[in-house]
Amino acid sequence: MKVLILGIDGYLGWPLALRLGARGHEVIGIDNLSTRTFSEEVGADSAFPLPNPEDRVKEAKKHLGIDINFYVRDVNDYEFLKEVLRRHKPDVVVHFAEQRSAPFSMKDYKHAVYTLENNLSSTVKLVYAIKEVDPTIHILKMGTMGEYGTPNFDIPESPFVEVEIKGKKDKIVFPRWGGSVYHWSKIFDTDLLLYFNSLFGITVTDIMQGPVYGTRTQEIVNESLRTRFDFDETWGTVVNRFCVEAILGLPLTPYGKGGQIRGFISLEDSMEALRLLIEHPPNQGEYRLVHQFAEIYSVRKIAEIVKAAAESLGIETRIQNVENPRVEAEEHYYNPEIKVLPSLGFYPKKNLKDEAKAMIEDLLPYKERLSRFKHVIMPKTKWRR
């Protein structure tokens, strides 16, 4: 297949390019390197030093023998996006080109506006470009389980649900509630894709993924093939941040009570799930919603697992709950359905316990580098007034 990855330079984009390339697919990617820029903006950086795009492509060729076509451009350049679709005729476009940090979106009005404009406009432009060039192209878009908030309902793996309100029944989009402007941008994105699917018949896989952790995939066979790894308060997700805290002798810091429950997935399992969804597209004109996670944990439990992993490597650490900078339920019901990925033969091969140890091992050689960013790990971006 031919796959165009928007956001190929990111944490998921790059290893997906390697996975698909290694499977013999033709890979084209676009990235404006905005996460590199934004990470610098908050005084942080990737734990692993990143080669520039040209070198990334060379290293992929050298170690894996695969060819990747990497354009350093903005997907919001509509004419360019259309030109790439015309030139490469992809079967599927993977849309990872969104601002993905909740704290980043809450810094001030500029970051809120940027997040909404970038995330919604890129989606709308992709839809119209596909409609113009080839309406049969499959869009695979990365959403987040966070779109649901923490409802008291079981969360079905389908966009619509039958509900009863004051004795009357109708089908509605499953209710969602955003915990940040970033989360709202993802909710709006999903609404727009549902709408355009109903209107234009475009083919969509919309993935609600849980937080991803990990440093390894089958294709990362050399340090030069590493994907970026964020661990600061703005860009680092919880497991990745905890591993670096352990290495730096900082306490592991669940926000608030730590009773927040989420579905997590390793980088390797995420890649495998994405490969399956790309190789097994939905029917033409179908909107397919997918829940993508492997294990369900509370943040408290995550901290305990990372602590044990660190200790198994002789690193002493402790857990210290800190004031929650976010507005979120710290104890709640959580029961999302998961059936689409299993129906494609997916089952997770990794678990947090083993992966946490592997992550710490992979990160330890970079301890000196990591220690330079100690000051951007603890939460400073506050949601509350």
Added chain:
Amino acid sequence: MKVLILGIDGYLGWPLALRLGARGHEVIGIDNLSTRTFSEEVGADSAFPLPNPEDRVKEAKKHLGIDINFYVRDVNDYEFLKEVLRRHKPDVVVHFAEQRSAPFSMKDYKHAVYTLENNLSSTVKLVYAIKEVDPTIHILKMGTMGEYGTPNFDIPESPFVEVEIKGKKDKIVFPRWGGSVYHWSKIFDTDLLLYFNSLFGITVTDIMQGPVYGTRTQEIVNESLRTRFDFDETWGTVVNRFCVEAILGLPLTPYGKGGQIRGFISLEDSMEALRLLIEHPPNQGEYRLVHQFAEIYSVRKIAEIVKAAAESLGIETRIQNVENPRVEAEEHYYNPEIKVLPSLGFYPKKNLKDEAKAMIEDLLPYKERLSRFKHVIMPKTKWRR
């Protein structure tokens, strides 16, 4: 009170300025005149020729003795918006500065992106500017009854509702479904205001208004005080468009079966409702949702009423259903609650039957001008693929 109107040059913005000025309120307004520009873009214009902003202000002074401070600027200029808040210290900001046409938002990707970016960014910037300058300022934002779509539920006049999904209960934002990118932008706007209200405690009146019709308010005592009046397929709402069709000898053209049911309100009643909501703000930190309409009609019935009004003035006309350019239910349940405005002492003084006649009388002297725009009245913007 001091009232800042964003979008003061519009169909509702200008007569609201006159109404509030005549009531002794201090009125400040901002408008980038975008509706004038966009109307020209589609080859249309206001039925009544519009004075430029400077002359509008002079005429208001001359005929009503009121002072209006009119800034021709873009509310998306954040520093300017903040400066106006600092300088004038308004008690309430009326937010009418959104792209308000569904067909306009569906023309192509540029119009879709513009609508989303303009409408969402202006709301986010207003919230942050108020938070910075004075978080007690009341935001009165114009939404639309169209945000609900046509659900099989009774529509409560409150943002949240208790629902049951597969045996489990929780409170959710009342479900909505947009019929165009414009409608989605209004839905997202409401979500953002609900979120910022919960987060920052800003005070909001969010109005879900039905289509407005009419040419008259108490303050429009001279032709020079007229508000703009759109009647083309892009900017004209249904009653206004039908009146002009009648005058030009065109058939009245319900889209599809004409069974679409909406709540309508006259311009005069809309002004009175807005005045009441401004003079009676919600409690500090409250989000108040208001349904604003006066009479419920099907589009078919509207056509019959306008036809009868025209005939009472000796104008022969006929009704001709045309293919619906939109994707919408043409026969459906419709039962929205309305209690907030009545609780403030509001009751509608106008009805469509009398107003339709008055509108045709007011528009007749402009028949020659109207006939120049005959070609932009019939629907050309199609939603369907």
